[in-house]
Amino acid sequence: MPAVQETIEQVREIDVDKYKYGFETDIDMEFAPKGLNEDIVRFISAKKAEPDWLTEWRLDALKRFETMKRPKWARVHYPEIDLQELYYYAAPKSTEGPKSLDEVDPELLRTYEKLGIPLKEQEILAGVRKMDEPSQLDNSLDSLSGKVAVDAVFDSVSVVTTFKKELAKHGIIFCSISEAVHSHPELVKKYLGSVVPVTDNYYATLNSAVFSDGSFVYIPEGVRCPMELSTYFRINAENTGQFERTLIIADKGSYVSYLEGCTAPMRDENQLHAAVVELIALDDAEIKYSTVQNWYPGDAEGKGGIYNFVTKRGDCRGDRSKISWTQVETGSAITWKYPSCILRGDDTVGEFYSIAISNGRQQVDSGTKMIHLGKNTSSRIIAKGIAAGKSDSTYRGLVQVARNAKNARNFTQCDSLLIGDRCGAHTIPYIESKNAKAVLEHEATTSKISDDQMFYCLQRGLNEEEAVALIVNGFVKDVLQKLPMEFMVETQKLIGISLEGSVG
Amino acid sequence: MNVELKRIRTAAETAVLESFLEVEETLPGNAQTHADRRMRMALFEREGLPHRRIEQWKYTDLRTLVREIAPLASAAGKTDVPAPTLDDAHQIVVIDGFVTQGDTGLPQGVTLTPLMDALADGTASLSGAETPDRAIDALNAAFVRDGYVLSIAEGISVETPIELLFLRSTDQTFSHARANIMVGEAASATIIERHISTDGQPTQSSTVSSYAVGEGANLAVLRVQSEGNEAIHLGEIALDLAAKSETRLLHIVAGAKTARTETRAVFSGEGARLDVAGVTMVADRQHSDSTLYVDHLVPHCDSTETFKAVIDDAAKAIFQGKIVVAQDAQKVDAQMAVNSLLLSETADMVAKPELEIFADDVSCAHGATCGDIDEDLMFYLLARGIPVNEARKLLLQAFLSEGAEIFEDHPFEQLAFDAIETWLTTHAER
Numbered sequence: 001m002p003a004v005q006e007t008i009e010q011v012r013e014i015d016v017d018k019y020k021y022g023f024e025t026d027i028d029m030e031f032a033p034k035g036l037n038e039d040i041v042r043f044i045s046a047k048k049a050e051p052d053w054l055t056e057w058r059l060d061a062l063k064r065f066e067t068m069k070r071p072k073w074a075r076v077h078y079p080e081i082d083l084q085e086l087y088y089y090a091a092p093k094s095t096e097g098p099k100s101l102d103e104v105d106p107e108l109l110r111t112y113e114k115l116g117i118p119l120k121e122q123e124i125l126a127g128v129r130k131m132d133e134p135s136q137l138d139n140s141l142d143s144l145s146g147k148v149a150v151d152a153v154f155d156s157v158s159v160v161t162t163f164k165k166e167l168a169k170h171g172i173i174f175c176s177i178s179e180a181v182h183s184h185p186e187l188v189k190k191y192l193g194s195v196v197p198v199t200d201n202y203y204a205t206l207n208s209a210v211f212s213d214g215s216f217v218y219i220p221e222g223v224r225c226p227m228e229l230s231t232y233f234r235i236n237a238e239n240t241g242q243f244e245r246t247l248i249i250a251d252k253g254s255y256v257s258y259l260e261g262c263t264a265p266m267r268d269e270n271q272l273h274a275a276v277v278e279l280i281a282l283d284d285a286e287i288k289y290s291t292v293q294n295w296y297p298g299d300a301e302g303k304g305g306i307y308n309f310v311t312k313r314g315d316c317r318g319d320r321s322k323i324s325w326t327q328v329e330t331g332s333a334i335t336w337k338y339p340s341c342i343l344r345g346d347d348t349v350g351e352f353y354s355i356a357i358s359n360g361r362q363q364v365d366s367g368t369k370m371i372h373l374g375k376n377t378s379s380r381i382i383a384k385g386i387a388a389g390k391s392d393s394t395y396r397g398l399v400q401v402a403r404n405a406k407n408a409r410n411f412t413q414c415d416s417l418l419i420g421d422r423c424g425a426h427t428i429p430y431i432e433s434k435n436a437k438a439v440l441e442h443e444a445t446t447s448k449i450s451d452d453q454m455f456y457c458l459q460r461g462l463n464e465e466e467a468v469a470l471i472v473n474g475f476v477k478d479v480l481q482k483l484p485m486e487f488m489v490e491t492q493k494l495i496g497i498s499l500e501g502s503v504g
Numbered sequence: 505m506n507v508e509l510k511r512i513r514t515a516a517e518t519a520v521l522e523s524f525l526e527v528e529e530t531l532p533g534n535a536q537t538h539a540d541r542r543m544r545m546a547l548f549e550r551e552g553l554p555h556r557r558i559e560q561w562k563y564t565d566l567r568t569l570v571r572e573i574a575p576l577a578s579a580a581g582k583t584d585v586p587a588p589t590l591d592d593a594h595q596i597v598v599i600d601g602f603v604t605q606g607d608t609g610l611p612q613g614v615t616l617t618p619l620m621d622a623l624a625d626g627t628a629s630l631s632g633a634e635t636p637d638r639a640i641d642a643l644n645a646a647f648v649r650d651g652y653v654l655s656i657a658e659g660i661s662v663e664t665p666i667e668l669l670f671l672r673s674t675d676q677t678f679s680h681a682r683a684n685i686m687v688g689e690a691a692s693a694t695i696i697e698r699h700i701s702t703d704g705q706p707t708q709s710s711t712v713s714s715y716a717v718g719e720g721a722n723l724a725v726l727r728v729q730s731e732g733n734e735a736i737h738l739g740e741i742a743l744d745l746a747a748k749s750e751t752r753l754l755h756i757v758a759g760a761k762t763a764r765t766e767t768r769a770v771f772s773g774e775g776a777r778l779d780v781a782g783v784t785m786v787a788d789r790q791h792s793d794s795t796l797y798v799d800h801l802v803p804h805c806d807s808t809e810t811f812k813a814v815i816d817d818a819a820k821a822i823f824q825g826k827i828v829v830a831q832d833a834q835k836v837d838a839q840m841a842v843n844s845l846l847l848s849e850t851a852d853m854v855a856k857p858e859l860e861i862f863a864d865d866v867s868c869a870h871g872a873t874c875g876d877i878d879e880d881l882m883f884y885l886l887a888r889g890i891p892v893n894e895a896r897k898l899l900l901q902a903f904l905s906e907g908a909e910i911f912e913d914h915p916f917e918q919l920a921f922d923a924i925e926t927w928l929t930t931h932a933e934r
Contacts, residue, residue, distance in 0.1 A: 073559055403849070418864035421831065431855040433874045436846035442857070442872040448864040 022266030022296060025236050027107045032089035034239070038062060041209050044089050048178045051185060061198045061208035068202050074365040075394045075426060076334045078307060081272055088210045090237040092154055149174055151215040151231045153244055161215075163227065171220040174229055177245055180216035187218055191249055195278040195315045195342070203274040203336075204311040207243045211276065214244035219254035219285070228484055230259035233275075235295070235306065241272040248278070250285035252318065257288040257484060262331070266296050268304045270333060275310045283318030283345070288326070290483055291339075292491060295331035300389070302361030305333025312339035316348035319374070324351040326482045328491050329366060338396065340369035343377035343405075350379040353479040357495060358391035358423070367397035367428075372408040372438065383414040384476045386495075387423040394426040401438040408438040416446040417475055419468070469495075517552045519573040521545070524646060527576060531649060533623035533630070540630040544642040551636040560637040563822045563854050564793040569762050570736060574678040574708045576647065580604050581673025589696055589728075589919055593667040600672060601679035601709070602650045613660030613691075619651035619682055628653055628684055640738045640766060644680045644710040651682035658688035658718070665694040665915075670711055672701035672735065678708040685715045689746075692722035696919075699739070701759075703732040714742035717749040719773060725753045726916045728923060731760035733788065739765040745805075747773025752910050754920060757784040757792050758927050764793040771798075771805040771833075782811040783907040783920065785927045786819035793822040800833040803863075809840040812907040813853065814900055816931065820852035825870070831862040840870035845877060845903060897928050 032043050041062050045055040070080070149163035151174065167174045173184060181188050198208045215231045235242050250256055262273075273295065279287050289312075298305025308331075314323035325339040341350030352368040364387075370379035379399065387393040395414045416425035427444045449471050457467035473480070473492055480488055513521075524545050531541060553570060554561035580599035588595050596606030596616065607616050622628035630645040632638060656662055670681060687693050701707045717723050731737050737760040745751055757763060769778055778798065786792045798807050813821040827838045844853045857870040877899050885895035901924060908920035 416859075416861070418861070421834070421864045423864070424860070424862040426861060427857075427859040427870070429855075429857060429872065431853075431872055431874060433844075433846060433853045434851075436848060436851060436876045438846075439875040440873065442855075443869070444857075444859060444871075445867075445869040446859055446861045447867055 021263035021294065024265040025107060027092050027236070029237050030091050031087045031237070034087055035084045036062075036086070036088060036210070040088050044210060044212060047089065048181070050178075050181055053189065054181060057193070057198070058209050061205050064199050065202075065205040065209055068205060071202050074336050074396070075392065076336055076363040076365050078270070078334055081270075081307070083206075085239065086272065087237065087240045088243070089212055090240045149227055149229050151176060151229075153213055153215070153231060153233045154236060167225075170223050170226060172223060172225055173216065173218040175216055177214045177216045177247060180247075184216075184218065187249065188216070188247070191247060191278070191280055193278075195280060195313045196276050196311050200311060203309040204276050207245060207274050207276045207311070210241075211243045211245040214246045214275070215248075216246075217248040217256060217258065219250045219256045221251045222253045224254065225256040228257050228259055230261065233260070233262040235271055235273065236265060239269070239271075241274065244275045246275070246277040248287060248289070249280045250282065250287050250321075252282045253284040255286045258290070259484060260289070260291045262293050262295050266304065270298075270305055270307055272307050273309070277310070277312040277339075279314035279323055281314065281316050281318060281321035281323050284320045285318060286322040286324075287314065288324045289314070289339070290326040292328045292494070293331050293335070294494065297331045297360060297362050298333040300360045302333065305362070306331065308332035308335045308337065310337040312337060313342065314340065314350070315342045316345050316350060319345040320347045321345055322349040322351070324353075324482070325368065326353045326479065327355070327366075328483070328494065329354070329356040329364060330494050333362060335362075335364045335366050337366050338369055340371065341379060342371045342373065343379065344373045346374040347376045348374055349377070352379075352381045352383070353482040354383045355386070355476045355479045355491070355495070356383070356393055356395075357386045357388075358393045359389040360391060361389070362391040364392065365394040365396055367395045369398040370400070370410060371398075372401045372405040372410070375404070375406045376408070377405055378409040379411075381410070381412040381414070382478050384479055385414070385416040385425055386419065386472060386475070387416065387425045388419040390422045392424040392426070394428060395444075396428045398430040399432070399440055399442070400430075401433040401435050401440065403434045405435050406437045408435060410438075410440045412442040414444045415475070416444075417472070418446065418448045511552065513552060514567055514571070516570050516573045517548075520643070521549060523573070523576050527647070531647070532620040534626060536626065537623045537630050540632075541646045543634065544630070544632065544646040547634055547636070547642055548639075548646065554636060554639040558636050560795065560824070561639070563824070564764050564791070566639070569791065570708075574676055574706065577601050577675065577677035577679040581675035581677070583671050583673040583702075585669065585671065586700065588667050589698070590665045590667070590915060593665040593696065595667045595669055596652065596654070597669045597671065598651070598681045598683075600675060600677055601648070601681040603652055611662050611664040611666070613657040614662060614666070615655045615657075617653040617655070619648070619653065619684075622653045622684070640710055640740045640764065641712055643738070644682060644712045644740070647710075648680040648682045648712075651684075653684045653686065655686045656688055656691045656693050659690045660688065661692045662694070665696060667696045667698065668713070670697070670699045670709070672705065672707040672709055672731070674702060674705050676706055680710045682711070683713045685713065687715065687717045687721045687723050689718040690720040691718060694724045695726075697725065697727040699727075699729045699731055699737060701732040701735045704734055705732050706734040706736075707732070708736040710738040712740045712742065714744070715751070716744045717746055717751050719746040720748045721746070722749070723751045724911070724914065724916060725751070726911075726919060727753065727755045728758070729756065729760065729763060729765065730758045731763070733759070733761055733790075735760045737763040737765070739763070741765065741767045743767070743769040743778070745769060745771050745773065745776040745778055748775040749773070750777045752779045753781070754908060754911060754916060755780075755782045755794065756920060756923050757782070757786070757794065758923060760790065760792070762791045764795065766795045766797070768797045769799065769807070771800050771802055771807075774802050774804045776805045778805075778807040779910040780807070780809045781907045781910050782823070783904050783924065784811070784813040784821050784823075785904065785924070785931070786813070786821050787816040787931055788819060789817070790819040792820070793824070795822075796825040798825075798827045798838065800827070800829045800836045800838065803832065803834045803836065805833070806837045808838075808910070810907055810910070811842040812904050813842075813844040814847065814904060815844060815851040815853055816847040818848070818850040820854070822854045824856045824858070826858040826860060827868060827870070828860045829863050829866050829868060834863050834865040836863065836866045836868070838866070838868045842870075842872045843903070844874045845900070846874065847876070893932060897932060900928055901925070
């Protein structure tokens with residue numbers, strides 16, 4: 001069991017500070033004035049030289065937002081956030097607009113290297129010296145598979161997107177959303193807000209008003225994206241809210257696998273992250289969206305950490321399309337997200353695989369929504385929650401079958417594992433069926449690592465830490481297997497780190 | 505979605521507030537009781553009828569389901585008292601919220617005190633939580649005029665079943681009744697709760713029956729709700745379970761146009777056990793909500809919750825169950841299952857089986873299923889020459905009867921089978 005061994009070693013290495021991404025990058029930043037008002041929205045829009053329709057769209061959202069109240073139904077507790085005390089726009093001064101790698105501030109590249117994402121190296125290894133120069137791989141596009149194209153988002157802006165040219169050869173558009181607004185306005189206009197409407201919820205509306213950047217992906221008809229696409233989000237500046245917006249469109253018969261990673265510096269204050277992700281799958285298309293969320297979770301006493309309030313929704317708009325969400329949630333002081341699938345087309349498939357690990361004083365209220373509208377739609381939910389320390393972990397999931405969704409099928413399994421007696425694990429499923437031909441199944445369990453399991457491992461010579469790591473890795477195996485290869489090993493390690501100090 | 509709505513008081517809410525002002529002075533109880541009533545009404549004035557934005561009432565929006573409030577019942581109306589379901593049962597009869605018979609000839613060791621007296625001397629109280637989700641209890645506490653305290657003395661094993669009848673006359677009133685049942689230490693009792701009204705009568709009622717099960721006591725309760733097709737039924741069953749007590753409760757729902765019954769069980773002593781089951785059979789445009797809370801506050805308690813529902817026509821059945829295991833309640837075993845069958849294209853089902861767990865050394869699980877009658881099972885029976893209607897009935901019977909399993913070899917098992925049979929037969933004949 002090399003992964004388990006590695007987990008143990010990694011945990012040992014990290015002595016005091018468990019969160020290894022907690023450093024801060026010292027870089028010249030440009031901020032918009034603090035506060036939320038019409039001027040700020042206009043400022044952000046002007047900064048990105050957006051067309052009038054988008055400025056109006058943002059202002060509409062702001063107007064709507066001002067009439068809304070903070071939702072309180074989730075099982076998370078946090079003080080009121082003073083939205084007027086936040087910066088809504090923060091960008092490294094050196095990067096205005098997307099550029100080639102060579103022009104990117106070396107400080108930024110170093111940051112991503114430290115995070116384990118060597119943007120430049122990756123390109124050079126792949127034979128792409130400069131974005132403008134012809135790549136050696138031009139004639140052998142097949143060898144691109146197994147590589148990952150990265151869109152790196154630093155606070156409010158996308159600093160660089162790699163492999164753009166190579167992807168363009170397949171007709172794939174992969175760029176920051178602010179760039180897409182200019183280069184592909186028709187696509188943005190058509191799909192933006194079509195899955196998560198402006199008025200969807202408090203944080204989504206706020207995002208619609210002030211979103212700064214994010215990724216845009218368009219996979220043309222019949223194209224199977226040759227490599228994994230990924231976005232790496234980094235919050236760096238203080239008192240800044242991060243509001244990114246991701247829009248992924250998979251046209252008829254296409255396929256794309258998309259990864260998302262997030263980290264932030266360690267600070268005593270809480271920072272707000274309110275993103276919106278919209279996925280659209282047309283006929284026969286498939287989108288696989290994986291997230292490894294590792295925002296700074298705050299210290300053991302619950303000081304600091306990211307408030308992660310995210311709206312993620314996929315729309316299986318075309319028949320026979322498929323959207324699959326896989327998430328590993330280890331970070332954030334508070335997680336409040338429900339990646340959902342609207343199964344609109346007939347014969348569509350929605351999947352949700354989740355591992356949520358909470359330690360310290362973290363609070364997680366996460367789950368999914370599967371909304372069956374079309375005929376013969378099926379969905380599958382596997383959620384594994386692990387709570388340790390003084391944390392609270394809640395699974396909240398909705399399975400809804402509309403009147404016309406004949407032969408809809410759902411299977412839900414959510415298991416919770418409690419480590420220690422000061423934590424809580426909760427399961428709140430909502431099952432609503434309006435069709436007699438729909439078959440829905442739900443099962444949930446809550447338990448701790450049993451003495452029998454521990455005894456079995458210990459008497460075979462494993463120590464307590466190793467035994468827990470082994471059992472936990474086994475507990476989440478169903479979900480781990482759904483992760484792309486690159487993330488799997490990383491995640492296994494992450495699980496070990498997140499649970500450090502919770503044993504014994 | 506989160507846009508703040510300005511609350512406009514509905515006609516029904518205004519009617520409730522007005523009738524409270526009218527009758528408050530005349531309601532029984534000491535100063536504390538009156539203060540409690542006013543407190544409950546103050547909450548109602550603020551919150552109104554529960555609506556879908558209150559999480560616990562998400563699927564039963566009383567603001568839209570109850571458009572009009574019937575006048576308050578001021579005396580028992582006329583209605584026939586049905587024969588007891590078990591021949592030798594002692595009946596305590598409440599008509600339109602007023603006790604009309606049952607105080608004489610009680611089995612040995614059983615005493616009946618009118619609620620009025622208990623409220624006057626402080627042995628019964630109308631206080632309660634000031635939260636908007638406790639609407640049934642609050643409404644009942646504000647208006648209740650009559651009811652009783654039924655006590656079963658320590659160590660007494662009551663052989664005679666006691667039948668608590670709650671009848672509504674044809675007066676078309678809003679009636680409120682409250683029954684406190686105290687089962688003494690090491691005592692045992694068998695209780696049938698029946699709620700009956702006639703078809704076509706738009707009666708409205710709230711009933712709170714609260715059972716305090718003493719240490720080592722044994723209680724079996726069968727609650728049958730077979731109200732008429734125009735009735736609005738609001739019920740609460742409170743269970744306080746002391747150490748080493750054993751309680752079984754089966755709730756059969758076959759009637760009412762709109763019904764919501766909340767079962768609130770609290771484990772207050774170690775080593776207690778609770779088995780709750782529900783059988784819901786609804787058709788036409790019926791709306792039936794069964795909400796269950798089980799609070800495991802202490803260690804070493806076990807509970808099982810089994811709910812079965814058959815939903816036909818344009819009916820809607822809701823099951824909400826919440827098992828809470830407190831931080832110190834280790835070694836708890838709780839298993840909840842909810843199974844529903846939808847028989848028509850227009851039927852609705854909602855299930856929300858919740859687990860809220862703060863202790864680590866527990867074993868808690870829940871399962872939920874929803875679907876149509878299994879085609880393979882149908883085929884099996886049809887292939888053996890059983891006609892389609894009969895096959896269907898057999899399968900439904902088998903499905904629903906599982907709810908009665910907690911009363912295996914108990915006289916209640918047969919009563920449950922009969923109730924299921926009756927519903928299936930009348931339902932098939934329509």
